[in-house]
Amino acid sequence: MAKNVLILPGDGIGPEIVEQAVRVLDAVNDAFHLDIAHESALVGGAAYDETGTPLPEPTLSKAKAADAILLGAVGGPKWDKLDMAVRPEKGLLGLRSNLELFSNLRPAILYPQLAAASSLKPEIVAGLDILIVRELTGGIYFGQPRGIRTLENGERQGYNTYVYSESEIRRIGRSAFEAARQRGKRVCSIDKSNVLEVTVLWKEIMEEVAKEYPDVELTHMLVDNAAMQLVRAPKQFDVMVTGNMFGDILSDAAAMLTGSIGMLPSASLNAEGRGMYEPCHGSAPDIAGKGIANPLATILSVAMMLRYSLGAKEAADAIEAAVSRVLDQGLRTSDIASEGSETVSTKAMGDAVLDAL
Amino acid sequence: MAKNVLILPGDGIGPEIVEQAVRVLDAVNDAFHLDIAHESALVGGAAYDETGTPLPEPTLSKAKAADAILLGAVGGPKWDKLDMAVRPEKGLLGLRSNLELFSNLRPAILYPQLAAASSLKPEIVAGLDILIVRELTGGIYFGQPRGIRTLENGERQGYNTYVYSESEIRRIGRSAFEAARQRGKRVCSIDKSNVLEVTVLWKEIMEEVAKEYPDVELTHMLVDNAAMQLVRAPKQFDVMVTGNMFGDILSDAAAMLTGSIGMLPSASLNAEGRGMYEPCHGSAPDIAGKGIANPLATILSVAMMLRYSLGAKEAADAIEAAVSRVLDQGLRTSDIASEGSETVSTKAMGDAVLDAL
Ligand SMILES: CC(C)[C@H](C(=O)O)[C@@H](O)C(=O)O
Ligand SMILES: CC(C)[C@H](C(=O)O)[C@@H](O)C(=O)O
Numbered sequence: 001m002a003k004n005v006l007i008l009p010g011d012g013i014g015p016e017i018v019e020q021a022v023r024v025l026d027a028v029n030d031a032f033h034l035d036i037a038h039e040s041a042l043v044g045g046a047a048y049d050e051t052g053t054p055l056p057e058p059t060l061s062k063a064k065a066a067d068a069i070l071l072g073a074v075g076g077p078k079w080d081k082l083d084m085a086v087r088p089e090k091g092l093l094g095l096r097s098n099l100e101l102f103s104n105l106r107p108a109i110l111y112p113q114l115a116a117a118s119s120l121k122p123e124i125v126a127g128l129d130i131l132i133v134r135e136l137t138g139g140i141y142f143g144q145p146r147g148i149r150t151l152e153n154g155e156r157q158g159y160n161t162y163v164y165s166e167s168e169i170r171r172i173g174r175s176a177f178e179a180a181r182q183r184g185k186r187v188c189s190i191d192k193s194n195v196l197e198v199t200v201l202w203k204e205i206m207e208e209v210a211k212e213y214p215d216v217e218l219t220h221m222l223v224d225n226a227a228m229q230l231v232r233a234p235k236q237f238d239v240m241v242t243g244n245m246f247g248d249i250l251s252d253a254a255a256m257l258t259g260s261i262g263m264l265p266s267a268s269l270n271a272e273g274r275g276m277y278e279p280c281h282g283s284a285p286d287i288a289g290k291g292i293a294n295p296l297a298t299i300l301s302v303a304m305m306l307r308y309s310l311g312a313k314e315a316a317d318a319i320e321a322a323v324s325r326v327l328d329q330g331l332r333t334s335d336i337a338s339e340g341s342e343t344v345s346t347k348a349m350g351d352a353v354l355d356a357l
Numbered sequence: 358m359a360k361n362v363l364i365l366p367g368d369g370i371g372p373e374i375v376e377q378a379v380r381v382l383d384a385v386n387d388a389f390h391l392d393i394a395h396e397s398a399l400v401g402g403a404a405y406d407e408t409g410t411p412l413p414e415p416t417l418s419k420a421k422a423a424d425a426i427l428l429g430a431v432g433g434p435k436w437d438k439l440d441m442a443v444r445p446e447k448g449l450l451g452l453r454s455n456l457e458l459f460s461n462l463r464p465a466i467l468y469p470q471l472a473a474a475s476s477l478k479p480e481i482v483a484g485l486d487i488l489i490v491r492e493l494t495g496g497i498y499f500g501q502p503r504g505i506r507t508l509e510n511g512e513r514q515g516y517n518t519y520v521y522s523e524s525e526i527r528r529i530g531r532s533a534f535e536a537a538r539q540r541g542k543r544v545c546s547i548d549k550s551n552v553l554e555v556t557v558l559w560k561e562i563m564e565e566v567a568k569e570y571p572d573v574e575l576t577h578m579l580v581d582n583a584a585m586q587l588v589r590a591p592k593q594f595d596v597m598v599t600g601n602m603f604g605d606i607l608s609d610a611a612a613m614l615t616g617s618i619g620m621l622p623s624a625s626l627n628a629e630g631r632g633m634y635e636p637c638h639g640s641a642p643d644i645a646g647k648g649i650a651n652p653l654a655t656i657l658s659v660a661m662m663l664r665y666s667l668g669a670k671e672a673a674d675a676i677e678a679a680v681s682r683v684l685d686q687g688l689r690t691s692d693i694a695s696e697g698s699e700t701v702s703t704k705a706m707g708d709a710v711l712d713a714l
Contacts, residue, residue, distance in 0.1 A: 075551065084554065084557065087551060089551045089552060093552070119477055119478055119481045119588060119589055119590070120476050120477055120478065120588075121476055121477065121478055124476045140519060140553065141552055143516070146553075146554050146555075147554050148554050148555075148557065148558050151522065155522050155523040155524055156522070156523050156558060157520060157521065157522040157523070157558070158520065158521055158522075158553075158554050158555030158556070158557060158558035158559065159500070159518060159519065159520040159554070159555055160518070160519045160520075160553045160554055160555050161516060161517075161518055161519070162497060162516065162517045162518070162519060163514060163515065163516040163517075164514065164515055165508065165512050165513070165514040165515075166512040166513050166514070167512055192602075192605075194432065194444060194446045195446065195450070195498055196497065196503075196515075196517045197441065197503050197504050197505050197515050197516070197517055198503075198505075198515030198516055198517050199515070200441065200505065200515060201505050201513060201514075201515035202515065223605075223606055224605045224606050224608075224609040225609065227584070227606045227607070227609050227610040227613075228609045228610060228612070228613040228618070229613075230610075231476060231477075231588065231610055231613040231614060232476055232613050232616075233476070245549070246606075248549075248580075248581045249580055249581050249584045249603075249606060250584070251581075252581040252582065252584050252585045253584040253585060253587075253588055253610065255585070256584075256585040256588040256589050257588060259589075261585070282582075
């Protein structure tokens with residue numbers, strides 16, 4: 001049966017990197033007879049500019065109907081002064097919550113070929129392979145009440161609500177334990193249970209979930225310590241599980257440990273395993289349109305999509321092997337360039353992956 | 358006029374490191390005729406064990422009467438199962454809020470003698486000198502409502518409130534700009550204004566405050582990007598200003614960049630410049646009582662206290678110079694030991710600083 005992929009290029013470097021990723025998707029589609037069809041739609045600032053909203057109705061209904069979604073990136077200074085309700089980010093957040101993509105898998109892997117790109121000492125990061133499982137449809141990102149109000153004394157006050165229910169914590173906990181089973185069988189749950197009540201409940205429910213997975217070890221760490229330990233000794237972790245806000249911060253720090261955030265894909269899955277796939281990096285407006293952005297994180301997101309949502313493991317393996325070969329050849333976009341490597345454009349990198357396939 | 362310092366050893370390694378710091382305080386008190394008197398009181402788990410509360414009334418009233426407070430550290434696994442209301446951390450949080458110590462200054466400095474201790478490459482961190490200004494009496498740490506409630510469907514839900522008013526933001530903004538004036542004249546304000554309304558207000562008020570300081574440059578950065586930039590290129594920052602929760606996470610990450618969190622002091626000041634001084638590190642229960650903890654962060658906290666709250670700049674300079682000399686001599690506690698250095702105990706490190714004075 002034909003599978004249906006929705007392509008959302010978005011803003012900034014989004015369209016450029018997605019273009020190369022779609023070429024790769026088309027190539028494996030032919031080579032492996034996958035019968036994947038795809039169409040594109042608007043999201044983020046690009047959608048706002050054309051329709052006045054960052055998540056137009058046609059985009060949302062196509063997203064709901066799709067077997068998987070490939071997203072570039074959203075946002076940029078052009079839309080920074082817009083009202084919160086129509087900012088590009090609301091397009092992304094709207095997709096996450098409407099499709100209930102509660103489980104965000106963010107691997108931080110150091111490619112041996114790129115060890116030099118890390119700002120950390122080689123012995124600290126060599127062989128790094130951690131997975132951050134971030135809750136993506138709850139927490140302070142979506143909590144009510146929220147806003148800016150005027151107090152009786154005339155001054156304004158901003159407020160947001162950090163909230164999690166047992167069932168929300170339980171399902172992301174299970175995601176993390178399932179993932180750990182496929183890996184090093186260790187989950188570290190991150191909280192701030194010495195200060196925040198919501199994370200006291202988080203910690204308690206993680207303990208409950210752990211009982212369902214006797215083969216997986218559960219430990220707990222405070223978020224401030226976790227930020228330190230990621231810098232000090234990141235290889236101590238296997239799977240880290242945390243809420244939306246802490247996950248946003250820690251996964252970006254973890255990605256940067258590798259020195260090559262331009263290489264890291266991510267998956268956002270719902271309860272049925274349908275998902276949205278996107279690079280970990282943002283829309284990089286400063287280099288948009290220059291043809292120098294690194295398309296590999298998006299290409300690797302296609303591989304994740306094939307593996308997790310489209311049941312095409314071999315095609316996924318082929319893409320990952322091709323990316324590895326291209327790195328072996330010494331080809332680098334400028335973000336991961338180092339002495340002795342050959343700096344290539346976004347399109348040339350796409351060409352090289354296609355050649356290697 | 359006699360100055361009055363309250364000593365709060367606290368838990369874990371607190372008593373050991375504070376003991377050495379008090380010896381140093383006594384020494385400069387004599388040498389510089391400072392007329393400083395001090396007394397001790399209970400806080401944290403130690404206070405809970407003896408009185409049933411982590412912040413007994415005598416401690417709070419002595420703290421209010423003191424010209425400055427020197428704190429060791431609070432907390433430990435022994436008290437982890439206690440009710441939130443009486444946990445050791447509540448002693449610390451109670452002091453911060455009752456004394457209105459809203460401005461937390463956390464320097465992250467790499468001592469040239471300790472460059473090898475960092476997990477980052479030398480060229481990334483050599484000469485690092487950043488100051489994190491963290492709001493300490495507001496935000497989600499103190500926001501109401503908070504707690505764990507049972508929903509209609511029978512499941513429990515945890516919730517906390519992230520809240521800031523204009524005046525709270527303005528005063529911490531001014532702290533940061535004042536500090537920047539004494540340094541590199543650059544402030545980077547950290548927010549999550551693409552998602553959280555409370556930080557939209559934060560960003561707006563920072564812009565207002567910046568107008569009062571035309572000689573200081575203000576930039577803004579999203580918290581996830583800040584976590585990345587601290588790992589990628591920390592020297593780009595001069596002063597970072599942020600709220601209580603983000604400040605907790607980022608300041609620990611920044612401290613760990615130096616590889617020697619055992620070296621970093623901090624100050625928590627109120628509107629009159631009275632303050633509480635403490636090491637950035639925690640109570641390290643795993644090494645408590647072994648006599649191996651690093652007392653230097655606490656000794657350097659005494660220097661900060663002399664400079665900011667007790668008007669004894671020369672004594673502060675003398676302590677900092679003595680610490681530097683001891684490092685030059687190659688003496689190290691085990692947390693900062695490296696090849697060729699001499700590993701010494703907590704007390705021997707205190708002795709060495711006294712000798713160097
Ligand atoms: C663009 C923004 C809303 C988003 C987030 O904060 O979740 C991004 O930083 C991410 O991590 O995917
Ligand atoms: C002990 C804890 C409550 C405290 C905090 O979170 O503020 C500590 O981590 C700190 O940074 O001083």
